[in-house]
Amino acid sequence: MYKKIYNFFQSEIKVNGKEKTLSKIDLKKIFNINNKKTINQLYNFSKKLKFFELTKKQINQEFNKVKDLTSQINDKSSFKRLPIWNKGWDDNLQKILNFSKKIDIKSSLTKKTIPNYYLRKKQRVFKLKNNKFIYPKTKNFELKFHRLILHFINIKFLDKIDCLYEFGAGSCQNLIFFLNLKKKLRVFGSDWSASTIKILKLIKKNYQDRVISFQQINMFKKFSLKVHENSCLFTFCSMEQLGKNFKNFINSSLKSNFKIYVHVEPINELSRKDRFGKLSVNYLKRRNYLFGFLKFLKNLENKKIIKILYKQQVFSNSFFDCWSIIVWKKL
């Protein structure tokens, strides 16, 4: 099954239209923002993202293929997948180690910590918020969009944050991105994978005190952590892996003193109501990905335990609405 999806991602679509980039109006809609300064800043970062728009016929063809493939998926996320993640991050670790013999690790980390699943030639259709279906021209389009999201989070939510705690940090690409972007930021990293912890040890060697510490934490289980003042809890597609078993993680993190909680995860409640949205919900169920998280947070909000500050579905591929941003704080 995995091979079928992989081949599908590699298959090309013939496009004739004009090459485009994101307009300021696109960005305003994607992130649901009005602040001109923020829109201009994001516009500058987004210029590299070039794409073609698909015709109705091509969108229909894409829908039919994806529907057929989704119905065959039987590969579920679960606690049994730890060896697979260990193997993935071990590959990244080896790449860093091989590279660092020749080049200063600090300058090489960013490239070497990009997960393989971003580096495959994944030139596939993406949906934008404004109902546009696009086919990337730019190489590693998804990865570059990932960076655009991190820039948005930095501009909008990290201004008064001193420390960022990532759970499910994987190859640590986000931590390194933020360490390089915000020169005074300090970070904490965790994952259930031992290979991630080895990568974090290397990062600490280079960034020294800016890495507060790191810890192997299984997000299925309860944890307890003393956090620094003005800290942000951050997850990027790691809660995704928890399915419906996210309560231990959120309840434990509520007990820690985070100033703000920022998640980029697939959120079924924010999926669109059209045929692709339904496909997305079906995909989340088949993969046993995060489900019911926003409903859970809204319940906490009704009980006046938390306040949701921002929620927006920002990016989708043709299989599912993979990246929504949710930001909340404790009351």
Ligand SMILES: C[S@@+](CC[C@H](N)C(=O)[O-])C[C@H]1O[C@@H](n2cnc3c(N)ncnc32)[C@H](O)[C@@H]1O
């Ligand atoms: C899709 S990767 C995302 C990695 C990283 N956040 C990023 O954006 O590059 C999912 C990560 O979640 C981690 N993960 C999955 N289940 C976990 C669990 N129960 N506890 C802690 N980490 C987990 C995996 O090891 C992996 O590093």
